[in-house]
Amino acid sequence: MMEAGCRGVFVTGTDTGVGKTWIATALLRALAGAGVRAAGMKPVAAGFEPGSNVNGDVIALRAAGNVVTAPGDDNPYAFADAVAPHLAAHAAGVTIALPRIVAAYGRLCARADAVVVEGAGGALVPLDGERDMLDIAVALRLPVLLVVGMRLGCLNHALLTRDAIAACGLPLAGWIANEIDPAMLALEENVAALDERLGAPRIGRLAWRPGASARENASSLDVAALA
Numbered sequence: 471m472m473e474a475g476c477r478g479v480f481v482t483g484t485d486t487g488v489g490k491t492w493i494a495t496a497l498l499r500a501l502a503g504a505g506v507r508a509a510g511m512k513p514v515a516a517g518f519e520p521g522s523n524v525n526g527d528v529i530a531l532r533a534a535g536n537v538v539t540a541p542g543d544d545n546p547y548a549f550a551d552a553v554a555p556h557l558a559a560h561a562a563g564v565t566i567a568l569p570r571i572v573a574a575y576g577r578l579c580a581r582a583d584a585v586v587v588e589g590a591g592g593a594l595v596p597l598d599g600e601r602d603m604l605d606i607a608v609a610l611r612l613p614v615l616l617v618v619g620m621r622l623g624c625l626n627h628a629l630l631t632r633d634a635i636a637a638c639g640l641p642l643a644g645w646i647a648n649e650i651d652p653a654m655l656a657l658e659e660n661v662a663a664l665d666e667r668l669g670a671p672r673i674g675r676l677a678w679r680p681g682a683s684a685r686e687n688a689s690s691l692d693v694a695a696l697a
Contacts, residue, residue: 476579479586479643480607481615482635484627486591488619489648489676491527494588495534496676496687497615501584502536503688509537509582511544513571513606514559514590514597517552524548527588537582543574555603556596566597568609575610587612593631604638613643615673618664621651625663632668644673646691652678 479497483490494510501508510531519526528545547566549558559566578585587610589595589603596602607614614635618628628645635642645668647661654660665672674691 476582477584478575478579478610478612479584479615480589480610480612480640481586481617482589482593482603482607482631483617484592484619484624484631486595488617488650490588490617491530492676492687493615493617493646493648493674493691494527494586495530496674496691497586498531498534498536500688500691501586502534507537507581507583508535509539509544509578509585510535511575511578511585511587512590513545513574513587514547514549514555514566514603515545516549516555516558516590518548518550523550531586531588535582535586537578539578539581543577546571546574554595555590556598559598566601568601568605571606572609592627593634604634604640607640608638613641615643616645616668616670617648618645619650620647620657620660621654625660625667628664629667632670642668642670644671646673647675649676649678 481490481494498508498510512528512531515525515528517525525548549562551558551561575585593604594602597605616631618624632642676687676690
């Protein structure tokens, strides 16, 4: 959205562990499958894979995209501690600077036709004492895609997140129902309630499929709806 000819979307969720990375990688697979030069970005990542200095989400995004990027561009801030970003940054003696993230996004846009930007945790996870994850989406001027983890309490979490996105002046491009609890009662009724109340199109619904690949999940998404 910032560079001519480059589309972008910011993927956030109702909480941590609701499937943002599944969705982001599925989007990248779908875009790449349509012949689009697609790159993933995780501006802030906390927690490294064992024996490495790379976050698992970042590894997944790189594997799903079809554009070679510099590590400092697709993941400007990488912290070893798997804690909230502001805590990880404080422990490392680092200040998360939005201009650095914006510059990295611009370089990705110079290489790609589309950039899928994945947040960390939920929408309002702090970056420091004043800013939160949605401030990254504001700085990048990106529409937001909301991943709703379908489980008890999701209606409240989804609607509060919707309101937070609107309060930032960001458009909610769409939402995805991710069935993370196979035993959820009244699943269909909850999906219908969100369809009615969120005020944005549902571009996909991922059934409970442990171990499903990004390519398999891509078939469940209506990427054209984000255009």
